[in-house]
Amino acid sequence: xxxxxxxxxxxCRRFGELEAVRNVNLRVEAGQFFGFLGPNGAGKSTTxxxxxxxxxxxxxxxxxxxxDLVGNPVDVKCQIGVVPEGLALFDRLTGPEYxxxxxxxxxxxxxxxxxRAQELLDFMGLADRAKSLIVDYSHGxxxxxxxxxxxxxxxxxxxxxEPFEGVDAIAAGTLKAxxxxxxxxxxxxxxxxxxxxxxxxxxxxxxIIHRGDLVAQGSIDELRSGVSARRGDGQKxxxxxxxxxxxxxxxxxxxxxxxxx
Amino acid sequence: MISAPGKQEQLRLVxxxxxxxxxxxxxxxxGKIDLISRIILSVGIVVVVLVVGPLLGAGSWYAIxxxxxxxxxxxxxxxxxxxxxxxxxxxxxxxxxxxxxxxxFPLRYSTFVLLAFAHGIFDPVAVAxxxxxxxxxxxxxxASLGALLWxxxxxxxxxxxxxxxxxxxxxxxxxxxAQRRTREILGAxxxxxxxxxxxxxxxxxxxxxxxxxxxxxxxxxxxLLPPGMAASAITTGHAGRAGRASAELMGLLVYSGVLxxxxxxxxxxxxxxxxxxEARRETSAGRSTVRAGWNVAGFSPTVAALFEKDxxxxxxxxxxxxxxxxxxxxxxxxxxxxxxxxAKVPVFMRATSFFFPLSVVYVxxxxxxxxxxxxxxxxxxxxxxLVAPIRFRDVLVAKNLLHTLVVLAEVLAVSVLGRFxxxxxxxxxxxxxxxGAxxxxLTNLAAGNLVSLYFPRKLNFGQMKRQQASGLxxxxxxxxxxxxxxxxxxxxxLSRWAGNLAWCGVALLVLAGAAWMAYRRVLDLAxxxxxxxxEVLVTELTRTG
Numbered sequence: 001x002x003x004x005x006x007x008x009x010x011x012c013r014r015f016g017e018l019e020a021v022r023n024v025n026l027r028v029e030a031g032q033f034f035g036f037l038g039p040n041g042a043g044k045s046t047t048x049x050x051x052x053x054x055x056x057x058x059x060x061x062x063x064x065x066x067x068d069l070v071g072n073p074v075d076v077k078c079q080i081g082v083v084p085e086g087l088a089l090f091d092r093l094t095g096p097e098y099x100x101x102x103x104x105x106x107x108x109x110x111x112x113x114x115x116r117a118q119e120l121l122d123f124m125g126l127a128d129r130a131k132s133l134i135v136d137y138s139h140g141x142x143x144x145x146x147x148x149x150x151x152x153x154x155x156x157x158x159x160x161x162e163p164f165e166g167v168d169a170i171a172a173g174t175l176k177a178x179x180x181x182x183x184x185x186x187x188x189x190x191x192x193x194x195x196x197x198x199x200x201x202x203x204x205x206x207x208i209i210h211r212g213d214l215v216a217q218g219s220i221d222e223l224r225s226g227v228s229a230r231r232g233d234g235q236k237x238x239x240x241x242x243x244x245x246x247x248x249x250x251x252x253x254x255x256x257x258x259x260x261x
Numbered sequence: 262m263i264s265a266p267g268k269q270e271q272l273r274l275v276x277x278x279x280x281x282x283x284x285x286x287x288x289x290x291x292g293k294i295d296l297i298s299r300i301i302l303s304v305g306i307v308v309v310v311l312v313v314g315p316l317l318g319a320g321s322w323y324a325i326x327x328x329x330x331x332x333x334x335x336x337x338x339x340x341x342x343x344x345x346x347x348x349x350x351x352x353x354x355x356x357x358x359x360x361x362x363x364x365x366f367p368l369r370y371s372t373f374v375l376l377a378f379a380h381g382i383f384d385p386v387a388v389a390x391x392x393x394x395x396x397x398x399x400x401x402x403x404a405s406l407g408a409l410l411w412x413x414x415x416x417x418x419x420x421x422x423x424x425x426x427x428x429x430x431x432x433x434x435x436x437x438x439a440q441r442r443t444r445e446i447l448g449a450x451x452x453x454x455x456x457x458x459x460x461x462x463x464x465x466x467x468x469x470x471x472x473x474x475x476x477x478x479x480x481x482x483x484x485l486l487p488p489g490m491a492a493s494a495i496t497t498g499h500a501g502r503a504g505r506a507s508a509e510l511m512g513l514l515v516y517s518g519v520l521x522x523x524x525x526x527x528x529x530x531x532x533x534x535x536x537x538x539e540a541r542r543e544t545s546a547g548r549s550t551v552r553a554g555w556n557v558a559g560f561s562p563t564v565a566a567l568f569e570k571d572x573x574x575x576x577x578x579x580x581x582x583x584x585x586x587x588x589x590x591x592x593x594x595x596x597x598x599x600x601x602x603x604a605k606v607p608v609f610m611r612a613t614s615f616f617f618p619l620s621v622v623y624v625x626x627x628x629x630x631x632x633x634x635x636x637x638x639x640x641x642x643x644x645x646x647l648v649a650p651i652r653f654r655d656v657l658v659a660k661n662l663l664h665t666l667v668v669l670a671e672v673l674a675v676s677v678l679g680r681f682x683x684x685x686x687x688x689x690x691x692x693x694x695x696x697g698a699x700x701x702x703l704t705n706l707a708a709g710n711l712v713s714l715y716f717p718r719k720l721n722f723g724q725m726k727r728q729q730a731s732g733l734x735x736x737x738x739x740x741x742x743x744x745x746x747x748x749x750x751x752x753x754x755l756s757r758w759a760g761n762l763a764w765c766g767v768a769l770l771v772l773a774g775a776a777w778m779a780y781r782r783v784l785d786l787a788x789x790x791x792x793x794x795x796e797v798l799v800t801e802l803t804r805t806g
Contacts, residue, residue: 080648091641105646
């Protein structure tokens with residue numbers, strides 16, 4: 001039996017009348033680079049918030065590295081790193097101050113936190129802005145800093161909500177290099193992204209959520225085979241084609257806008 | 262090919278936009294409560310504005326009919342200063358809503374300018390000031406219809422000048438407010454101005470007699486400024502010196518022309534698409550070695566790191582300085598107001614027995630309120646505290662530790678000030694005061710921690726406007742203070758009745774012990790409450806707009 005890094009059973013979340021996530025059963029094996037996809041409003045961010053303890057599920061269970069999240073929140077949090085939707089930065093600190101703070105929040109001693117913060121700042125190309133407050137950083141710099149803070153304690157599972165949104169190609173390259181290195185060292189990465197090309201290039205496995213339901217899960221090759229078999233055309237499909245096929249984006253013809261020539 | 266809508270249509274659309282924004286703001290409970298509180302507050306202000314109008318009218322009538330030009334001049338200066346300063350105080354030296362955000366649409370320059378002026382004309386302070394000017398005009402008309410010949414152009418030119426001045430100030434302010442550094446400098450300047458106002462009374466009382474000749478010397482210079490010119494144009498015109506009155510009216514128009522020019526430079530820059538960035542210029546001098554975080558003796562590394570973060574936040578928050586500086590500065594003001602002499606300190610503060618306790622109560626009243634929304638400035642960083650493997654009680658312990666140290670520093674400052682202002686405080690009073698302060702502090706920290714978890718509200722840095730905690734938090738804070746005042750007063754009077762004030766200290770210390778137990782209990786519960794309420798905390802504290 002393989003070790004599961006992330007496992008959910010019957011995960012649900014309601015917001016009043018709206019059932020944002022419905023009976024989701026995720027299986028992410030340790031060491032996988034896992035992409036969690038879905039159209040806007042499908043329930044991706046709600047799911048990742050529940051997986052990281054920021055949102056309470058209405059029903060169902062979550063196990064991270066075999067530990068029940070509700071029963072052992074602190075133990076689980078020690079093992080994971082998170083870059084949440086709003087980045088969760090304390091923007092009146094400088095980059096180094098924030099990283100050493102984050103390191104100590106995850107139990108690193110003062111000196112180790114400072115050493116790793118320095119290394120991360122150099123790696124992310126942020127060392128030259130060590131005296132600037134985070135509020136003065138560009139969006140890409142904030143993303144890199146949030147990523148640095150998420151990995152400073154060497155997490156075994158990394159949750160990233162839209163890590164490449166608003167990041168330029170150079171910064172994205174740095175982030176991808178770091179993530180690939182983490183995978184090589186045995187970490188598990190769970191990310192959501194709208195950029196399907198990046199997911200296809202980075203991830204070995206994906207799950208697709210649509211209107212709150214998990215509609216597909218598996219390796220990209222498995223999904224490709226399934227969709228190809230259903231279409232019966234034998235064509236090698238891109239992740240975008242697989243995605244559109246699964247969430248129904250190609251079913252209805254895209255209507256013309258009458259005033260656009 | 263479509264063409265941009267006409268000016269009227271664009272203005273109508275912007276009016277519709279503002280109306281929808283207002284209506285939609287009422288969809289939330291918070292929006293409704295804000296509207297109700299605004300209406301309640303406005304009632305009192307409207308009454309004051311309405312009452313002042315006839316008073317100004319009567320003053321103008323008296324000034325014209327009895328030849329008292331100084332009264333008319335004073336009234337005009339009053340309206341001018343209110344129109345100039347009140348909008349700044351109300352917005353807290355902040356930029357108002359930004360018409361530049363509409364520039365993505367094909368907005369005509371004339372519409373853009375009209376929108377800028379509409380902001381100025383429909384500002385409640387401007388409406389009140391215009392009403393006062395009309396009341397003055399009515400008073401002048403009753404006194405002498407002939408004076409209207411000069412009063413109408415004089416007051417109209419002043420209104421135009423004020424409108425342009427108001428617009429020019431906000432246009433330049435919005436430029437400065439666009440960048441964090443200048444925004445924070447302006448915030449600090451605002452605090453300085455507020456304290457300077459506090460000092461006017463005491464300084465006048467102390468140095469007024471010496472300064473009077475100098476002020477009298479400067480008074481004629483006031484006639485060269487727009488309010489003085491408007492008043493002078495009316496009175497000299499009414500006195501039959503048409504040449505001088507006309508020259509003063511021309512002078513007013515020249516002032517308006519210069520302001521109009523400055524304003525148009527700013528508005529044109531905005532219209533052309535000037536977009537000021539938040540970020541400062543990148544410097545390579547920023548590189549430095551990362552230093553290890555702090556240790557705080559007696560506390561865990563987690564609490565130490567949180568304490569370091571909170572202290573850095575406090576130091577970088579110019580708005581917080583207002584609360585920190587207020588108690589000692591107010592005491593200095595009171596000292597100055599009484600000539601610095603011990604004998605002249607007000608009766609209730611004169612006795613050495615009362616100065617220290619009253620000062621400490623004042624410090625507590627100012628500072629304990631901050632405990633009722635102690636997560637407010639964490640804002641978008643809060644989720645990080647929730648995903649980190651820490652107990653949330655440590656977050657509150659660090660905040661309470663900082664709060665306690667600030668209170669201690671302030672108590673120390675006012676006790677040193679008291680030593681100079683009224684002399685040494687009797688030891689029994691110090692003992693009772695400190696015991697009471699401990700009780701009040703611990704109770705407020707316990708209640709504040711609970712309220713902060715249940716009714717959080719995001720606070721913005723460098724913003725003075727509408728920065729209060731949620732209505733329920735304020736109510737809880739006030740209720741706690743009333744309860745504490747009753748308990749402390751009851752304990753005090755019982756010990757007075759028993760004939761031994763020292764017992765009051767003992768009783769308060771026992772109450773402080775009970776408060777300590779309550780505080781510990783709240784801390785024990787805090788992690789569980791934060792975990793249960795994490796969704797509310799994240800939603801409220803990461804809210805944008």
